[in-house]
Amino acid sequence: MEVNIGLGFLISALIAAAGYKKRALTPGGFWGAVLIGTLIISFGGWLWFALMLVFFVSSSLLTRYRREEKKTAGQKFAKGGPRDFIQTLANGGLGAVLAVLSSIFSSPLWFGAYVGAMATVNADTWATELGILSRRLPRLIINGAQVPPGTSGGITRVGFLASVSASLLIGMAAVTGLLIKTAALHSHLWIAGAALISGTLGGLLDSLLGATGQVMYYCEKCREETEAPVHSCGRHALQIRGKNWLNNDGVNLISSVFGAGLGALLAIFWAG
Numbered sequence: 001m002e003v004n005i006g007l008g009f010l011i012s013a014l015i016a017a018a019g020y021k022k023r024a025l026t027p028g029g030f031w032g033a034v035l036i037g038t039l040i041i042s043f044g045g046w047l048w049f050a051l052m053l054v055f056f057v058s059s060s061l062l063t064r065y066r067r068e069e070k071k072t073a074g075q076k077f078a079k080g081g082p083r084d085f086i087q088t089l090a091n092g093g094l095g096a097v098l099a100v101l102s103s104i105f106s107s108p109l110w111f112g113a114y115v116g117a118m119a120t121v122n123a124d125t126w127a128t129e130l131g132i133l134s135r136r137l138p139r140l141i142i143n144g145a146q147v148p149p150g151t152s153g154g155i156t157r158v159g160f161l162a163s164v165s166a167s168l169l170i171g172m173a174a175v176t177g178l179l180i181k182t183a184a185l186h187s188h189l190w191i192a193g194a195a196l197i198s199g200t201l202g203g204l205l206d207s208l209l210g211a212t213g214q215v216m217y218y219c220e221k222c223r224e225e226t227e228a229p230v231h232s233c234g235r236h237a238l239q240i241r242g243k244n245w246l247n248n249d250g251v252n253l254i255s256s257v258f259g260a261g262l263g264a265l266l267a268i269f270w271a272g
């Protein structure tokens with residue numbers, strides 16, 4: 001291993017502390033980010049870590065972008081804003097596992113899987129944070145019905161374009177990183193294609209699961225649907241659809257596993 005664990009810990013802690021200070025992370029989210037960052041730097045290396053940073057920085061900035069408008073538009077969000085321990089694991093835990101595996105079994109499939117997972121979580125976050133600002137009402141991915149902003153499974157053109165851009169950004173960052181190692185553009189371009197396909201399809205799966213399997217509640221007092229079992233007003237909400245074990249974090253995790261699987265397949269196909 002080229003990178004030592006102590007240095008990985010130190011750098012992750014510094015960046016997570018900045019995230020905590022900017023209110024992008026809760027105290028639990030801080031420790032989740034430190035754990036994931038340390039594993040990714042130590043086992044994946046700098047390029048892996050840089051891609052995680054692209055996700056973390058861009059999604060934190062977008063979360064804060066026009067935050068006041070989102071507060072009124074997005075009451076349905078179970079947890080907008082700062083990410084907690086479970087959310088950091090749902091977003092980055094798979095990446096950390098892939099980093100560890102890549103240090104044990106040498107193959108391009110791990111990097112493909114990692115890029116696919118990062119593209120998917122980035123796509124989902126960008127689509128959520130920018131889609132909610134859309135002037136047009138979202139349409140449910142399964143039947144095209146108009147739904148209020150912030151509804152899981154609702155998609156907008158803005159949100160879809162955001163998810164495509166988010167996937168491409170991860171892909172271009174990966175190509176840039178590989179170019180720094182070896183200047184052979186033609187042999188690295190596949191990873192941009194893998195990111196674009198995995199992130200876009202992973203983001204669509206996220207919406208599909210959000211519209212079908214994800215648990216949804218209804219607050220009788222505010223007459224509002226919500227993703228949280230306890231509504232923001234403090235009242236326990238009634239479950240109206242979905243599986244009670246599948247919340248937004250679960251949907252994100254399943255989608256990123258799917259994105260990773262696609263990325264791995266494309267890596268075997270194009271780079272293996």
Ligand SMILES: [Zn+2]
Pocket residue numbers: 219220221222223231232233234235
């Ligand atoms: Zn309520």
